Amino acid sequence: MVTRKGGKKPPSGTAPARASSPVDELLSAAMERGDGSLETGRYLVTYKKGAAEQGPQTLSKKGMRVADAREYTMQAAAAESVGDADALWFPEIGVALVGGEAAQERGMSAKAAASDNSVESIDPEYFVFAQGSPSESLPGFSETTLENATSEYLRGFLSAAEAIARDLRRDVTPPQVEGAEKASEADATWGLNACRVLQSAQSGADIKVAVLDSGVDMGHPDLVGRLSAARTQSFVGQPVQDLHGHGTHCIGTACGPQSPEESKPRYGIGFQSTILAGKVLSNSGSSVGSSVLAGINWAIANGCQVISMSLGTPVGVQPYYTAAGQAALSRGLLIIAAAGNIGSNTDAPANSPTIMSVAWLNPNLSPNPFSNLGKIDIAGPGQDVFSTLPMPRRYGVLSGTSMATPHVAGCAALWAGSSPSLRGPSLWMKLQATARRLPFPGIRVGAGLVQAP
Numbered sequence: 182m183v184t185r186k187g188g189k190k191p192p193s194g195t196a197p198a199r200a201s202s203p204v205d206e207l208l209s210a211a212m213e214r215g216d217g218s219l220e221t222g223r224y225l226v227t228y229k230k231g232a233a234e235q236g237p238q239t240l241s242k243k244g245m246r247v248a249d250a251r252e253y254t255m256q257a258a259a260a261e262s263v264g265d266a267d268a269l270w271f272p273e274i275g276v277a278l279v280g281g282e283a284a285q286e287r288g289m290s291a292k293a294a295a296s297d298n299s300v301e302s303i304d305p306e307y308f309v310f311a312q313g314s315p316s317e318s319l320p321g322f323s324e325t326t327l328e329n330a331t332s333e334y335l336r337g338f339l340s341a342a343e344a345i346a347r348d349l350r351r352d353v354t355p356p357q358v359e360g361a362e363k364a365s366e367a368d369a370t371w372g373l374n375a376c377r378v379l380q381s382a383q384s385g386a387d388i389k390v391a392v393l394d395s396g397v398d399m400g401h402p403d404l405v406g407r408l409s410a411a412r413t414q415s416f417v418g419q420p421v422q423d424l425h426g427h428g429t430h431c432i433g434t435a436c437g438p439q440s441p442e443e444s445k446p447r448y449g450i451g452f453q454s455t456i457l458a459g460k461v462l463s464n465s466g467s468s469v470g471s472s473v474l475a476g477i478n479w480a481i482a483n484g485c486q487v488i489s490m491s492l493g494t495p496v497g498v499q500p501y502y503t504a505a506g507q508a509a510l511s512r513g514l515l516i517i518a519a520a521g522n523i524g525s526n527t528d529a530p531a532n533s534p535t536i537m538s539v540a541w542l543n544p545n546l547s548p549n550p551f552s553n554l555g556k557i558d559i560a561g562p563g564q565d566v567f568s569t570l571p572m573p574r575r576y577g578v579l580s581g582t583s584m585a586t587p588h589v590a591g592c593a594a595l596w597a598g599s600s601p602s603l604r605g606p607s608l609w610m611k612l613q614a615t616a617r618r619l620p621f622p623g624i625r626v627g628a629g630l631v632q633a634p
Contacts, residue, residue, distance in 0.1 A: 233275030372562030385451025394428030433569030450591025493528030506535025561585030
């Protein structure tokens, strides 16, 4: 039987999760399981550096049917599409998703990983969330049902889901903006002014920015001509069209136009960057770790110099995210992720040492009290951020580390466009070296407020 970190084995009669199980099915099974964790019931196998190419072979030798992301166009492989395969291989990052049943039948465990020279670790897959109310994060459950639920698991699960869900729901009155930080609504949002975007001569031209989130509004007037079927992919079994809003908002900040429609203030940073929109969160704002890894694998395979992720799970450092971040850095790419919004330790994947974590600043350039702390690398504007939303709303104001992250990603695109030498680790160092220093501890704001070149 599989050794489960932090959880109990599934009760008899509960069907183990398959590699191809959709997110909604995994959520329902987790509630039935009642083990009090955020685990999906599947596993992620991380291979050691230099041994990653052995992954598919070692899994096949164990009698598993393995789907390889390289078999898909542009490596856009979603777990839901692997059919009866037992595992899905992500070659760019050296990680495999393995179904719970396949893992159980072969005795895969943390102990077994220690005896395998090619395997770094075997870890549970966790659920991932963006924002919204608990009923939005858990599709199929009404608020009344959730409030009346009595199981320990449901309470624990909803507590964690609600914590991450606070991203955009908080009604917080921002402090007054003072002096040079006061936004001129005729020119740009307060965030772009604080990051000195309008003073930059860079546009992000020829730089690919992948935003891995809830998709994008394909028909948004401000993004017309910058989205294509080849550069928009879904990894959650739903069309890439964003019915949630989170992804469209983040894309607007990172890559929105220089001159928006309707004479709105400028809100976008990398206005000539190439947008790749990966839908790794469902329309309910929920997802699983393998969907995020699938999106990262796709972004790396397609040479995205900047990868922005406004999502997370309140768990410790996960080896598979660390491997993904290292794979990106070694190829001259940079993954930037939101630290989270519960005023606690930085969430995964942002807590990985190979992924740049972003804190949330208010308009007076102080860290928001709900912004997570600890492993923080840099900070960005996150309070009352104006950007795109799916039509017919068109625009809206949201808050959180989710909104701070695309500010950093957009500025990263500008820096990357300023010099071909600024890639991966050097881009990371440049962002930190040029950040505006703030009078707060590094565990709250990292190097400080991100600045455009």
